[in-house]
Amino acid sequence: MRLMLWALVLFAISAAVVLAAYYNNGTVLFTVPPYTVELAFNIFIIGSLLAFIVFYYMVRVMIGLLNVRASKAQQFMLSGLNAFLETRFDQAQKAAEKAFRLADAPDIKAINAVIAARSAHRQGKVAQRDQLLAAIAGQRADTDALRLITEAELKLEDGRYTEALTALQALYSTGGWQSTAVLQLELKIQEMLQNWDAxxxxxxxxxxxxxxxxxxxxxxxxxxxxxxxKKYSTDFELLKKYWQEFSSEDKQDSQFAAAAASSFMALGDHAWAQKIIEHNLDKQPDTTLFRLYADCRSGSVSWQIQHAEKWLIKYPNNAELLLTLGKLCAYGELWGKAQNYLEASLSIEPSYPAHLALAQLNEQLGEQASANEHYRQGLQFALKQIDG
Structure with missing residues (x-):
């Protein structure tokens, strides 16, 4: 029923158009001096309709061609991305380059250029990589960010750290949010450049x-x-200033304390070293700090011995602390106490430094036979440690 109604409507419209055309005697006049063209109105209408139809289908054909081009670009992009993820870098580069040439949108071109550049990088094709990245330079802010991040990452892998940092600085100059991944990338670059403050x-x-x-x-x-x-270890004032800026928690870090104390001792300021070591060892024992304390010569060895003996109550049977006390007593010419502490250290944990200290002590006391025996035992212990 509906089909019949539509047929009747179309028939009526057609009849009306035919009648209107039959009784229409109008004309259309085109004047372009010195020429004049006169057309019947009906012919003008028919010509206009035909022109519209031709134009419409030409546009459709052009859109179709563009869609085919975009479809091919997308197909090559997906193929390139898939090949890249499968580490088929040669195929990935070829597909991405084709997609780059076919694509019209700047962001799609940038993505394909980056895939191709990364693929070239994996193959060691540095010149091609740089050309691909240069091809998308300065197009848009978002695509430029993609290029600069890629450039920084690849130059970091190449060991061109300064250039990698320059790329990131160019990225930062555009403003915007600095993502965690980008900051971690810069962190790696600054580490390789040994810019420790940064x-x-x-x-x-x-x-x-x-x-x-x-x-x-x-x-x-x-x-x-x-x-x-380590960097400030040659300048007392800079080292002192840097250490004073440490938090209380950081000053309790035994590695920081050992590094700072060693640096102060190397600069000849044993008082600062002693202060750092004592502050740290009052809280917790540490082998490295015990050893440094034994070599700390601040001029008050009796104070050091008293302080170390307090630690011995807190950290009993600590072989390294006993060795330190033995060395301090030997330095203070307290020969008997020195020997007792050194022998106690050996009884708990035999070590080459303890044997060496006892050998040197026995030499001071004129007991060469005992000294030679400890030299021998110390050497055997050291060789055993090397072989082990």
Whole structure:
């Protein structure tokens, strides 16, 4: 029924159009001096309709061609991405380059350029990689960010750390949010450049971000402080200032304390070293700090012995502490106490340093036979440690 109604409507419209055309005697006049063209109105209408139909189908054909081009670009992009993830870098580069040439949208071109560049990088094709990245330079802010991050990452892998940092600085100059991944990338670059102050600044920022690798952050923070202590180890004032800026918690870190104390001792300031060591050992025992304390010559060995004997009450049967006390007593010419402490250290944990200290003590006392025996035992112990 509905079909019949539509047929009747179309028939009526057709009849109306035919009648209108039959009784229409109008004309259309086109004047372009010195020419004049006169067309019947009906012919003008028919021509206009035909022109519209031709134009419409031409547009459809062009859109179809563009869609085919976009479809091919997408197909090559997916193929390239799949090959890249499967580590087929040669095929990935070829497919991504084809997609790059076919794509029109800047973001799609940038993605394909990056896939191709990374594939070229994996194959060691540095010149091709750089050309691909240069091809998308300065197009748009978002695509430029993609390029700069990729450039920084790849140059880091190449060992071109300064250039990698320059790429990141160019990224930062555009403003915007600095993601955790980007900051961690810079952290790696600054670490390789040994810019330890910059490492510490980045660590402070990243420590507040949950997505950051906190174990890595903590490790790098530790390394940066140790390296800075080493850097300032030739300047007393800078070293003292740096150490004073440490938090109370950091000053209790035995590695920091040992590094700082060693540096102060190397600069000839044993008083500062002694202060650092005592402050740390009052809280917890540490083998390295005990050894350093034995070599600390602040001029008050009797005070050091008294302090160390208090530790012995707190940390009984500590072989390293007993060895330290033995050395301090020997330095203070308390021969009997020195021998007792050194022998006690050996009885708890035999070691080459304890044998050596006893040998030197026996030489001081004129007991060469005992000294030679401890030299021999110490050498045997050292050789056993090497073989083990």
């Amino acid at each position: 490492v510490l600044d980045l660590v402070d920022i990243l420590s507040k971000r949950r997505s950051a690798n906190q174990s890595l952050i903590s490790s790098l923070r530790h390394t940066a402080h140790l390296q800075n202590i």
